Amino acid sequence: MQASITRYNDRVNSLMPGAKIIKLIGYTRGNKDYQKAKRAALKWKDSKSLNDVEINDWIEQGGWIGAVIPEGRYLIDVDNELLGGLLKDLLEGENIHHHAIKTPKGYHFIFKESQKVTQYQGYINRLGIQTDSRKSEAGYEVFPTINTEGRFIVTESLEPLDEPPQYLYKVWNAQKTPSPMAYPYKTSGSRDGDFYDLARRLLTCGVSKKDTIESLELAYEYFVPYKDDFPLSAIKEKVESAYKKINEGNSSPTKRIINFEYREKDIGKNIVIPKPFKVSGNDTLFEEKVDKDGNVTKKLVSRKTPYITKEFNNIERPQVLYEIEWAEQKRIVKEVVPASTIAVKKELLELSEKGLSVNDNNVKKIITYFDQYLLINNICHHYAVERLGHIKDKFIHPLLSEDIEIMAIDYGEKQIIEGFKIRGTVDSWKKGVFEHIKQSPKAVIMVLASFASVIIKDLKVQPFIVDLSGTTSQGKTTTLKIAASVWGNDGLISEWNATKVSIERKASYLNSFPLFLDDTRKADERILKDVVYQFSGGRSKGRGSLKGSQREYTWNNILLSTGEVSLNEYAKNQGGAAARIIPLVDEPLPKSQDNIVKLYEGMENNYGAAGIGFLEIWMNHKKELISEYHKFRNYYIDKAKGNEVLNRLAGYYAAIHFTGSILKNKMGFEIDLKVIADLFDDIVSENKSTDKPMQFLEEILTDLDSSRQDIFYDYLPQVHKAIFKKGQLYLMPAYLTRFLGIEEKATRREWLKRGLTVGKQEKGSYVDYRQVKHKGKNFRVIPLNMEYVLELGFDFEELTVN
Known part of the structure; x- marks a missing residue:
């Protein structure tokens, strides 16, 4: 069946x-x-x-x-x-x-x-x-x-x-005006008049002359079998005749052309107001109707007439947006909105907050007005993006992308766009700003990371974080401002006092440009931990919607952060955090008041130009330069000596060092690249998080050392964490589970591989546990390698009870 x-x-x-x-x-x-x-x-x-x-x-x-x-x-x-x-x-x-x-x-x-x-x-x-x-x-x-x-x-x-x-x-709309065409034309019939009527109608409704000719020529070829005494050249003649008639006939009863003197400069062309709507001299929108007796009645629709002046097509995804304008007390208000805004009642009503005269009573009429407006007006088409940086095969900078409109629908995005400003030149920035920090390696690293953010996508490097931490008043915020001055003014800097969603949105909007976040102490600690992982993934958290899944935001940039406590500390119980952060600890700038004053004077008069200069060089030479990056990456991987965390950091640090070499060799920056390379070794030695398994072991031994009452010597403790017997320390698995959480299995596996715990063969497998009998009881335990315990400075023999 x-x-x-x-x-x-x-x-x-x-x-x-x-x-x-x-x-x-x-x-x-x-x-x-x-x-x-x-x-x-x-x-x-x-x-x-x-x-x-x-x-x-x-x-x-x-x-x-x-x-x-x-x-x-x-x-x-x-x-x-x-x-x-x-x-x-x-x-x-x-x-x-x-x-x-x-x-x-x-x-x-x-x-x-x-x-x-x-x-x-x-x-x-x-x-x-x-x-x-x-x-x-x-x-x-x-x-x-x-x-x-x-x-x-x-x-x-x-x-x-x-x-x-x-x-x-x-x-x-065919219900109002049927088609004039009587296809197919097998005889001479009314071909001339019908094609003229179709041309006139198309032109009146905003179809361009070129598109009108193309459409009519196709109709001629496929829908007109009888072409005797009706050559193809007649099509262009009909279109030209209709075009001339329309331009002569702006007073035609089929349409009304509205001109506003104070708006001609902004619009640059005439606007056709669809029937039955009309606009008064003070820009008020009315609906005009004529009854069967010829009496004209007018009904107010809106105190302010909105006009659609531009249509934007998003080059990154299928999306249409419109620019809407209306007059507001001798000024023009412009808003860019998604196409759904002018078609959905709820969304259109939100424009009342911006000053448009729309309410529950007139919203349906205005939606109808917009629909008919689009039908008969030829709206200027533009390409648009809704974020910056790498978009398909283009790179979008607010001051360089003149042929593409950059959308900034929300106020926060408008603030970001306003931050991209230029003052001074590349040379004046080098002299007024970089000259005062070039002897401060940690500040230089922050600045190089700011430059490097726009190229890591080309280098196929994942997003990462450069974190500057230290006690109060050591120049952390000043250093962040210097890094931001590469691309613009202080408007590019945000505070850590933000939600995860807002940080995702900013990272996505900046896309390739660096995200600057100041002062971690103002943030919720849980947010800090989550952001470290979320940011380095380059994709926002997946969220559901009533219809399925919301669109996920993506980015490929560098986060530059400052705070009194290292981000590694906030996520110290999660081993992967260290592989996502380049930590810079303590004073980034010399404590010279005179130097700080000169720095601020330099930043006040110089910002934005250096980034554009670097970007232009990269775009012109990146094909020949990218191969050089891999030499830097291999250099730092050799320094990592097989450490998995350091291997990931090697790629990030190589991108920063590589950027420094471009600035030095192509733009004449005075940078001591050897000092930059040596700083990597300092970061590794200062940052215990780069060896997470050893860090966890030290933290566990410290905990046991401070709570020896929880170690089973001669009497079983109430809270049982470990056993000490004949000079050997054994850890209880349940204690490790509580202490390490989700990191337990990975940490135990790494300990066993590196010999930090004492393993043995059991049923064909090499395991880190064994059975131990102590004071008449049997326990499954994990023995530590006591050489490492002693090497870390711990001795649990002292409190053994005889």
């Missing part, structure tokens, strides 16, 4: 991968109504996808199936068999990759989904054909089966699908 089942899931997936399959009423239970047959049998948005057994069973009952339009697919419906067939010939003739389904009344065409198209019903496209459309998750397709008479697949592309070509874009 299983062999006779038709595999409809495979058929659906070949056209619409991942589509949910639902039950449609079809001709079950005696239904004979075609329109009713296409309806869902259940609430299709809530129902689960059918399997092949369920599908075949439902079809046997006379039911139909529907395929919900999946993500990545877009459907255009031509509810006319003749016009659908003509459009099919055009798409095949122009080699547009698509799928096509023949329906009893017309054709359905399936394309790759595009951010440039929307869902609509009953609109005329640029070819003059009336169509409907369906976007992903917003509708379903009646899928052809053995009992859907007149419905079958006629075209299945073997190539990846194309997006809908622009000549299929909607233009105007």
